[in-house]
Amino acid sequence: MSVSALDTVSAAARRVARELAAVDTAAKDAALERIAEAIEARAGEILEANALDVAAAAGETAAIVDRLTLTPERVAGLAAAVRDVIALPDPVGTTVRRFELTNGMPAHKLRVPLGVILIVYEARPNVTVDAAALCLKSGNACVLRGSSLATNSNAILLDVVRGGLAAAELPADAVQALPESRAELERFVADPEAADVVIPRGGEALKKMLLERSRIPVLAAAGGNCHVYVDASADADRAVAIAVNAKVQRPGVCNAAETLLVHSDREDDLLPQLVAALEAEGVELLDGEDAWATEFLDMKMGVRVVPSLDGALEHIARYGTGHSEAIVTEDEAAAERFTREVDAAAVYVNASTRFTDGGEYGMGAEIGISTNRLHARGPVGLEDLTTTKYVVVGQGQIRE
Amino acid sequence: MSVSALDTVSAAARRVARELAAVDTAAKDAALERIAEAIEARAGEILEANALDVAAAAGETAAIVDRLTLTPERVAGLAAAVRDVIALPDPVGTTVRRFELTNGMPAHKLRVPLGVILIVYEARPNVTVDAAALCLKSGNACVLRGSSLATNSNAILLDVVRGGLAAAELPADAVQALPESRAELERFVADPEAADVVIPRGGEALKKMLLERSRIPVLAAAGGNCHVYVDASADADRAVAIAVNAKVQRPGVCNAAETLLVHSDREDDLLPQLVAALEAEGVELLDGEDAWATEFLDMKMGVRVVPSLDGALEHIARYGTGHSEAIVTEDEAAAERFTREVDAAAVYVNASTRFTDGGEYGMGAEIGISTNRLHARGPVGLEDLTTTKYVVVGQGQIRE
Numbered sequence A, B: 001m002s003v004s005a006l007d008t009v010s011a012a013a014r015r016v017a018r019e020l021a022a023v024d025t026a027a028k029d030a031a032l033e034r035i036a037e038a039i040e041a042r043a044g045e046i047l048e049a050n051a052l053d054v055a056a057a058a059g060e061t062a063a064i065v066d067r068l069t070l071t072p073e074r075v076a077g078l079a080a081a082v083r084d085v086i087a088l089p090d091p092v093g094t095t096v097r098r099f100e101l102t103n104g105m106p107a108h109k110l111r112v113p114l115g116v117i118l119i120v121y122e123a124r125p126n127v128t129v130d131a132a133a134l135c136l137k138s139g140n141a142c143v144l145r146g147s148s149l150a151t152n153s154n155a156i157l158l159d160v161v162r163g164g165l166a167a168a169e170l171p172a173d174a175v176q177a178l179p180e181s182r183a184e185l186e187r188f189v190a191d192p193e194a195a196d197v198v199i200p201r202g203g204e205a206l207k208k209m210l211l212e213r214s215r216i217p218v219l220a221a222a223g224g225n226c227h228v229y230v231d232a233s234a235d236a237d238r239a240v241a242i243a244v245n246a247k248v249q250r251p252g253v254c255n256a257a258e259t260l261l262v263h264s265d266r267e268d269d270l271l272p273q274l275v276a277a278l279e280a281e282g283v284e285l286l287d288g289e290d291a292w293a294t295e296f297l298d299m300k301m302g303v304r305v306v307p308s309l310d311g312a313l314e315h316i317a318r319y320g321t322g323h324s325e326a327i328v329t330e331d332e333a334a335a336e337r338f339t340r341e342v343d344a345a346a347v348y349v350n351a352s353t354r355f356t357d358g359g360e361y362g363m364g365a366e367i368g369i370s371t372n373r374l375h376a377r378g379p380v381g382l383e384d385l386t387t388t389k390y391v392v393v394g395q396g397q398i399r400e
Helices: A003-020 A025-041 A043-056 A062-068 A072-087 A125-137 A148-167 A182-189 A204-213 A236-248 A270-280 A309-319 A332-341 B003-020 B025-041 B043-056 B062-068 B072-087 B125-137 B148-167 B182-189 B204-213 B236-248 B270-280 B309-319 B332-341
Strands: A095-100 A106-113 A116-121 A141-145 A175-177 A197-201 A226-230 A257-263 A284-286 A300-306 A324-328 A346-351 A368-370 A378-380 A386-397 B095-100 B106-113 B116-121 B141-145 B175-177 B197-201 B226-230 B257-263 B284-286 B300-306 B324-328 B346-351 B368-370 B378-380 B386-397
Touching: A003 A116, A003 A141, A003 A175, A003 A182, A025 A043, A025 A072, A025 A125, A025 A148, A043 A062, A043 A072, A043 A148, A062 A148, A072 A125, A116 A125, A116 A182, A125 A141, A125 A148, A125 A175, A125 A197, A141 A182, A148 A175, A182 A204, A197 A204, A197 A368, A226 A236, A226 A309, A236 A257, A236 A270, A236 A324, A236 A346, A236 B386, A257 A270, A257 A309, A270 A284, A270 A300, A300 A309, A309 A332, A324 A332, A332 A346, A386 B236, A386 B332, B003 B116, B003 B141, B003 B175, B003 B182, B025 B043, B025 B072, B025 B125, B025 B148, B043 B062, B043 B072, B043 B148, B062 B148, B072 B125, B116 B125, B116 B182, B125 B141, B125 B148, B125 B175, B125 B197, B141 B182, B148 B175, B182 B204, B197 B204, B197 B368, B226 B236, B226 B309, B236 B257, B236 B270, B236 B324, B236 B346, B257 B270, B257 B309, B270 B284, B270 B300, B300 B309, B309 B332, B324 B332, B332 B346
Parallel strands: A116 A141, A116 A197, A141 A175, A226 A257, A226 A324, A257 A300, A284 A300, A324 A346, A346 B386, A386 B346, B116 B141, B116 B197, B141 B175, B226 B257, B226 B324, B257 B300, B284 B300, B324 B346
Antiparallel strands: A095 A106, A106 A386, A368 A378, B095 B106, B106 B386, B368 B378
16 A cells, blocks of 8 residues: 555545544444444355455464454354444443533533544454444544455455445444554554554554554553452362462463462462462462563463562562452452552452453453553443543633 | 662652652641741851852843742742641531442542642742642642752752641651652653653753653643734723733733734724733834744734734634733623633633732642643642542442
8 A cells, every 4th residue: 555545544534533523423334234234134245255355364273263253153143243332332422521611611521532542452353343343332433454364254344344334324434454564563663653552462563663652642551460369268179269260261362361470388288288279170280480571372371479458569560460359268358458559450359360351340442551651540431432532612702 | 870879769759759648738728837947047047158159140031030039038928828728618528429330339539639749940939848848738749859049049949848748747858859850850851751741841951851751740830822813892901901910910920911912993092002002111112924923922022903803813713822821801792702712721801911820729738730621720729739539439349
């Protein structure tokens, strides 16, 4: 794509964003329904295109191929996910706060769309549909940049989504795509006006590149070096269940636990039980600096005995990435200190770190999980895809 | 300052930030009171240091010298501003939302400090005190980078503030300073870990540099190309009062109006009145592309006759910077379209753009005005100097 073609994408997105901001909920929901119907109607084409990608991905890991693969059930799931977004409340136009200026003028702070959102993602065709649906519902234009591994799947899904938009008489350019090359992406994000926010979904190298190069603000680039700390007073059954669940239930995701910290008082009785339970699930336990600093995203876990709650807090402050941290304890004072002093998007007492998720938090679909400190921290839902505007109504007031 | 000295500043700020996050409101307010008392007790020293800066600034514009100059009354004002911050509610620890996860676990979303805030500002010694007070109240460590024109004033005020912190047994490193050179600032902001956010206050060139070079997120870098649009149905007296106030009341600030748009229906009756009133105040009116694109911050104003409300909306979409926009109209439908379709931090109906201000909005002191779309848009108050943390309390729950 030439520089001018990239400019054309951002100019069209910008133009459409202005239009979308004024589209009401019913019209957006109608377009989402058309998109869901188009996915169902064109399931055959979608599966054929996907089969080409899957065939070409023969050399990739089983996990990558699995995420890439669509089946009839998964295609039905894509349509269902779009209908789930229809059911979510539209954040646009909702009042965050009503107040009066100090001179008595009535004012309100409203939610309005962010504008243009660039979504950068891996070889997961479902993201093409999910991201488009969430951006549309929140009144944003989106530019999708998927993986070359999913090129055929993404192309047909983009066509389906744009067809649904056109059928509902909304501008097809509400959803556009960038080519898959790294160079194109780097060029696009070098222009601070090209989009209002970039949301990377997965892919540590890509996130790092965006954090270094993007002049568009980057949201939700979460890395998760998450911990489960088993306190002196921990209930043994809870500790084992939580440590195993946090590591094993889905080891490849950002809210999976990466290091187990155990209070030294429990080194003799509980640590062996924890180790045995984790090893029985196939987890390899590793000790030392390198392990503590690593986000394995795999069936490996760091382990460390700490002399105290303070030792755990120090460890987490040093190695944690501010994502999700859990304490297992029966001591209220320890729970209170842990939740107050650990600096993370989500802190759990006697529960698994795996709960940090838009669905679990009742937000419906999420577009990612943020460890940013600005704008949104934790699961990023529809509301987080908006900004605000103050509207003040006077009767000729001027400032003295 | 050597690279390692810059690293020492950020390391100390980071360490202190963790400490400050756990300091309660009473202790922060006590420190603020000590700072206010220290300003009063050391007023003579402050005025002496300021006199050196003022003498050295002999070649600068009257406006710069005025902003730089402290008088006994202004020093008293610095102490009063600190006491105003004591009176503001502490946002830290307040609950944004209580909810249950879908599995029933109780959760809440709490406000916590952002962490380390870098404030970059011009030759206004009051910002040294205001910024330190707002950051302290919101539990953040701050790093101040003032102008070399105010070097003596800032040095004594930093010493006074740090003395107040120490007297209250809080860490003096809660407030630190960077040297004034541009190179040092560029080095500091090149490290994404050096601070959590940079807030530039004033200085377009500096803002531009930060937006280009900073790897720390930049908040509140507002430029204000603000408009007053006089609609076909405008009340003439209101239109004149608002246009004059928006331009003249304080022309050098970001919420001052820079272009007057007038509906062509009012070209013959109202435009001449508007021009006469503005010219009587000494405003020079300018026509054409260059004028419309310029943020004068001076007694100059662009002017344009537009054929319709749509013409005004197009003009604002093209030239506006998303800060503050006003319509003068007696037509509710026009007001409704203007407030819905103009994309700006603040939109006014029949009121001056000059109201976009933390004080006028009842937030108390503000640390700047943001035209960012992420995190905070409009006046940036104490709440905007926080992020959030989810705390979830379970009884051994794991994710299925």
